Amino acid sequence: MTLSIFDLFSVGIGPSSSHTVGPMRAAAYFASSLSDAGLLDRVNAVRIDLYGSLAATGPGHGTPTAVLLGLEGLRPESVTPAQVDERRASIAATGTTMLAGRHPLALTEDDVVMHPLTVLPRHTNAVRLTALDGDESALASETYYSVGGGFVEREGEDSGAAAAAPAEVPFPFRTAAELLAHCRRSGLGLAGVMLANEVALTRGSHGDDAERGDATDAAAATVRTRLLAIRDVMDECVATSLGRTGVLPGGLAVRRRAPEWRERLRVEDPHGAPEFWQEWVNLVALAVNEENASGGRVVTAPTNGAAGIIPAVMHYARTYLPHHLPPGAEVPVPVTSDDDVCERFLLAAAAVGVLYKEQASISGAEVGCQGEVGSASSMAAAGLAEVMGGTPEQVENAAEIAMEHNLGLTCDPIGGLVQIPCIERNAIAASKAINAAKMALWGDGSHHVSLDQVIATMRETGRDMSDKYKETALGGLAVNVVEC
């Protein structure tokens, strides 16, 4: 599998990449396939079956709405929160879903059939869509699996990108050992290796007849532009969240805290003093996750539930880095601007994200929260260590430390909402990532547990974890805290 950075960092809406973004994407694929096959006008009804975790916590995660909007042809990367509100209200008021945006069906959230206790063999997050004609005969039926981070797989196809022909990249890797070997041979850091691969993936779209050098330069510029656009969406997410007050939707009455904390910091830290770094990191993490919980626009990093960690740690890198270098150290790489810091940070973080996606999982429904918040913390630690000037071994060590201390983290969201413990958990995991990077930078890169070993441990721990703790809201805080 050759994963793109932009598979891991994609723009979508909250609150969940696996329960909102993935199902919307799957339904949009289905609607598009009906349209392409010329079947739209023959469709009299669409049956929607949600299985496993999608049914158990789907309502709290907005899954039924996401599927209906996907059937209308809306896609998570382009839909706006205002469109979601407008179409959801319209469907509820009229009882009509517009299949592929033009074919009316009597279909609302109430028609979605839930099977929370049925887990299909391939993955716990499954949605089956069946188009029926006027005689209730099936015109088409597809089963899709939302496997985390907004990735979708279709029954009958090989897993993920493995189904596609492997793309030609200069530094193919599945494991941290392979990644480090590329770094040693090439003299590049993790960010450099990831950039070279992404440029190769991008170069194809610049035309075969272009001069190779020109095409590479153009591709590199495209990658940089897209990375900075991801950074900008992260920044916009924080700004939007800080402009909102009140309680989050879903019935738990969880108050938005980030705007209040922003006002407090205006008073207590008017000049950006370094000793307030922790409060600012907390603020950014909360802002992103409060926006995610309200269905706002976020970047999967690598998932929605863990979307606040990388922006929070990147905020630290962009703001405080000079104050937290090891004594006597200088930044030995030409980090000259905010754009450079963000580009290198995201590249190194993505390189580590590839390792989790390749060897384990980034889905809370598959391996618990260690796969979402743990992976994001590990990716953020790598990004920070990279821009602090870490060697590849130190960067790998930072990623390993961050995951090692997130092992076993369960997914037990109260009410099936991505709010408690998710929002605060992002802030805590951001701090772990910063500490992991600092610890790694004070070492020489040698350490006992390799990143590959800790990823394998995460995968096996997730496999052994009871289903109660894998995004079903059937265990942990979800059952020990009474909802009001």
Ligand code: SF4
């Ligand atoms: S507990 Fe973790 S994995 Fe579960 S919904 Fe919250 S952030 Fe996602």
